[in-house]
Amino acid sequence: MTSKELYLLREDYLSRNLEYQCIHHSDWNYNILHNIMYLTRPGRGNNTTYNDVIIMCDTETSRKKVYTSRQVSTLPSGLKARENHVVAWTISIRAFNMNIVTLYGHKPSTLVSTMKKIHDEMSGDVTVMYFHNLPYDHWFIRRFLFKELGKPEKQLNIKPHYPLFVRFACGLEIRDSLMLAQKKLEKWAEDLQVEHQKAVGKWDYNKFRSQNDSDFTPNELEYIEHDTLAGVECLQKTLDIYKKKIYSIPYTMTGFIRDDVRKIGKEHNAKELFNRIAPTFEQYIKLTNVFHGGYVHANRFYIDMMIDDLVQCYDFCSSYPFCMLAFKYPMEKFHEVPDCHIEDILKAGENRAFMFKLIAYKVSLKEHDHVMAALQYSKCVQGTCLNPILDNGRIIEADYLEIYLNEVDLEIIADQYDFQGEMCVEVEAAYKDYLPRWFTDYVFNLFKGKCELSLTDDYINYMVQKAKINGCYGMCVQKSIKEVIIEDYDTDDITKVYKVDEDEDPKKREKAMRKEYDKYLKKHGNILVYFWGVWVTSYAFRNLHRLNECVKPEKEGGLLLYNDTDSGYAVNWDEEKLAAYNKWCLECLHANNYDSVVIDGKVFTLGIAEHKPLKDDYTEFKVQGAKRYAGRCKKDGEIHITVAGVPKKGAACLHDDLNNFTKGFIFPGKETGKLQHVYFASDIYIDDEGNETADSIDLLPNDYTLDSTELFTLEDLLSEEIEVQVYEDN
DSSP states (O other): OOHHHHHHHHHHHHHHHOOOEEEEGGGSOGGGGGGOOEEEOTTSSSOOEEEOOEEEEEEEEEEOSSOOGGGEEEOTTSOEEEOEEEEEEEEEEEETTEEEEEEEESOHHHHHHHHHHHHHHSOSSBEEEEETTHHHHHHHHHHHHHHHHOSOSEEEEEETTEEEEEEOTTSEEEEESHHHHSSOHHHHHHHHTOSSOOOTTOSOTTSOOOTTOOOOOHHHHHHHHHHHHHHHHHHHHHHHHHTOOTTTOOSSTHHHHHHHHHHHHHHTTHHHHHHHHOOOHHHHHHHHHHOOOOOEEEOGGGBTOOBOSOEEEEEESSHHHHHHHHSEEEOSOOEEOSSOOHHHHHHHTTTEEEEEEEEEEEEEESSTTOSSOOOBGGGBOTTOOBSOEEETTEEEEEEEEEEEEEHHHHHHHHHHEEEEEEEEEEEEEEEEEEOOHHHHHHHHHHHHHHHHHHTSSOHHHHHHHHHHHHHHHHHHTSOSSOOEEEEOTTTOOEEEESSSOOOSOHHHHHHHHHHHHHHHHHOTTOOSOHHHHHHHHHHHHHHHHHHHTTBOOGGGTOEEEEEESSEEEEESBOHHHHHHHHHHHHHHHHHTTOOOEEETTEEEOTTOEEOOTTTTEEEEEEEEETTEEEEEETTTOOEEEEETTBOGGGGGGGTTOGGGOSTTOEEOHHHHOOEEEEEEOOOOEEOTTSOEEOSEEEEEEOOEEOOOOOOOOHHHHHHOOOOOOOOOOO
């Protein structure tokens, strides 16, 4: 009997004889798991088998009724953080395209022993179990995991206190599904339209609970059951959409796109091109300095001012994908260019890529009232920007600076700034051409597919296609050398290393980094060159500043208020200039033999500046700085906010009055839902009420005080006296 025939036989048997249950962990017949099939991962040179089952776990926690002093920590703000304990857990199991069971219990020790029992009852070597937001649950149960399973065999942390996966020697592996979904469970279940949705509102988080409480109320049981049922159904849907098996599902959403790109790239010998043009280690380090990220900025002259004119937002249609298709990129290994000047770089920049360090003396904006300064203080070589006048991190004036740039950045900077003296050093160049056709065709087809799906009711595949196209840029800018976060399970210390034991010795650190970079170059699956992503970002930066030029001059009533990477908010846009910009976008696409996508008479064009009437119109608008703005939307008459660190629902705190959106306004954490994590590290102990307790997290309401950028008047800037500081040698 073949594996497929056996699978169908067991699937038929279980579908006829098994009725799904939500049941206490001690009452279920675990022998049912003997029917679970296992899969062998192909092409890996080993016979490791994976249990063909989808499992989602979750915990719920509670504060204690009574605390001793050792269980309380007073924060600098005066808030008191308290140790918590697990009071409920569930494990949902899905196999053969059906929900098998949801097990539940109260204590963390029984959660861990049940996880191990499930694994032991199946015949495969590896069992994968997911938690949605693993970092939270893992911190509460890790001491119990160590006690039952030993210290992890392997763990990958993407930042402190954030494990992406944890693997134990017995074959049990726990993973984070939040990084895979890139959205909260409620949204994930809603987007994938699975049968069981998160039972929002049926669990009282303010209730004090004990592990010794009697069974849950119907609402409580439904809440914890649906959390993990929705999880396994979302995972099943994800596996089906991307045609993956439990052993091949990536850890993050970007992994799905990476698999597609690697497969197509292999057919076009992409690794050969990568090997020819990939930067050296020294060039890679320089490129990380050239990379400047997105541009987010506000008009310094209108900070905290109410704009009651019509403010309209224009944003780019798929900004980064457009840049990938429309412009040329370095297509050879960079080589040194001696005696090169700004004029040389600007003149040759159409067909040659340059990366270099700009050294400039007496730097100032050509127009002191220019509101979107380009030079970024944080990207200057450390300690080299002398006596700067800053506008929320952007340089208005400086006596001296050193900064790494490319020719695309330089085009905007040379247009905005005057230098009394300048020179370009460490100049390297490469000829430019369009990105490989197989890759740009892949990006364009994703865009086309997204456009087609946007006109249908197929919301699920539309979201999949949208995630894919957004991930193409991310693959290009992933760091070639990744720090590994090592957690000491005995001391709880967390260190960042490059896969070696190292101290602060710079030579040892560089040696470790070189070793990792060599591994990156040799890895067969790496086929997208890092500097392509750097140039994508620069092109998007240039396009945004060109969009800013489409606002009418202030003497004609124009007013540019805000930029956010691929969008601009302004009063009185110049329709003719916008039309000309959009025409230029189409011409850039035509030059590389791409065009608009036309579906049922509706035209979609990559890169163009778009405006959605009403939705992107604001009758009132106020800005406090980068990622801090608010407006009354014309469509619904409601105030909408964008404040980094404050949930959108925090707009209600303004009480329908935009005048409240001012420096010093406090968004209360209790109303916005913004929380801060306070970590407790503790060995396992039993508290006075019999609750098993160990490491825990307290989530406290986190108030956010609205701040604004430093204000400068034109007179301040023009009258400022600057002197170069002279440092004496010690």
